[in-house]
Amino acid sequence: MPYKEPEIRTVNVTRYVTPLREGGSLPAIAEADDDFLYVLKFRGAGQGVKALIAELIGGEIARALGLKVPEIVFAELDTAFGRTEPDEEIQDLLKASVGTNLALHYLSGAMTFDPVVTSLAAKLASQIVWLDCLITNVDRTARNTNMLIWNKELWLIDHGAALYFHHSWQNWKEHAAKPFVQVKDHVLLPFATELELVNREYASMLTEELISRIVALVPDSWLNDLQEGTPQQHREVYTQYLLTRISLSATFVKEAQDARNAII
Template identity: 50%
Template sequence: MSTANGLRAVAATRYVTPLREGGSLPGLVEADDLGMYVLKFRGAGQGVKALVAEVIVGELARALGFRVPEIVLADLDPELGRAEPDEEVQELLRASGGRNLGFDYLPGSFDFNPLVRDPGPDLAARVLWLDALVLNVDRSWRNPNLLLWHRDVWLIDHGAALYFHHRFGPGWRPAPDYRYDAGDHVMLPVAGPVTEADRELRPLLTGDLLRRTLALVPDEWLAQDGAFATPDDARAAYTAFFDARLATSSRWVDALEATRAARV
């Protein structure tokens, strides 16, 4: 079933098991379309802004040619938690009634390590560029958030990106610059020139693509931010960030190249 904003909607019918690799305690669920999904919960400590970041970054990445598991909106009945013996899981399910976020489960996938299997310099540079663009601080060698599935690299877990939105307030404007330390990025040791990735990807991130991507975020999630009068005002703030970030790409791309040169 498709929703008005373009993401498919499913209803969780069975909670299968917690996935304790993530700090937000995502869970594997079965849905009414008989699919299996990794569910990110609105009641987790990071709140709905982590889900907003997952949608924006995940769908932008997909549009730019990266492999990302299908993202769905997943409705959850908190009654599913009644049979769970783990009190932490019960509490999380009770706090997450309503619309959550699901990711297509990739059975048989495993963590990808670019030092064990070379992704190629072009893909590594493109991932590095993307993460710098969206300020994703959670793709280090300690926690790559990359999966290998059917011999392809898949990007997951973007809830820590767009960290500026935790500081939204009256009169918010994009900062002139944002701190992004690529020194621990998992792709840095094998990345090719980031200037080439910037030349390839930046023209693809058009205003129309950004508008279509931001429209995928449910209004109810954006409306929870008291800094804005309407969900569209919140979308305008994200648009302002991306416009400013792309306009200053030469600065942060040069910084990435300097970090890469120092590592090499």
């Protein structure tokens, strides 16, 4: 199915349901005014808006490539939200997250992907490895696969640790040209035997226009929280970083192939 340019909906969070105490960012299951449940990622947590930016860009690139990602929405938190929350740590998090946050549709009943239980086709494994090499996603390991099985299909979640170049803006050009050495720990690397085929397909799909449209989704309010520079300047860096990596994709494909050969 052709990729349809996303129109990210905005919802208002109405009820904090329960925390998901995984990692340091304290995401939560929350209900919104459309009566759906979401996994809510807070701008006031951990790495702040950088994790939300990586989640949005990484998730929408994955969707553009035909991979399954839960719907991403912008989630608004009102200043009054959470005042009755008894847990002081959560209350502080909610206060620090007033405004636009990010949420993913909650896949009720989904099971964590386990490569021992569920086998994947070589091409799908290669597609996911290629994606994670592109966006430098360090968080798809055997310890934490960040993949779910829902309705007998594989869904990708949690891309907030990707695009780690933006923690050191001054060196973004250098980072863009580097191989992704952390691919050696990727849970799907042993099954990724079709990387060259996927590279030809995916590199041609991710045009400058498409990358620019995805990056343009990032709200100004998040980009204003970054270091010096205008939102448009930050968008240009994200766009050029990704386009550089796509143009040099043979570099990270070779790194992945070498890492795979070393473990099989």
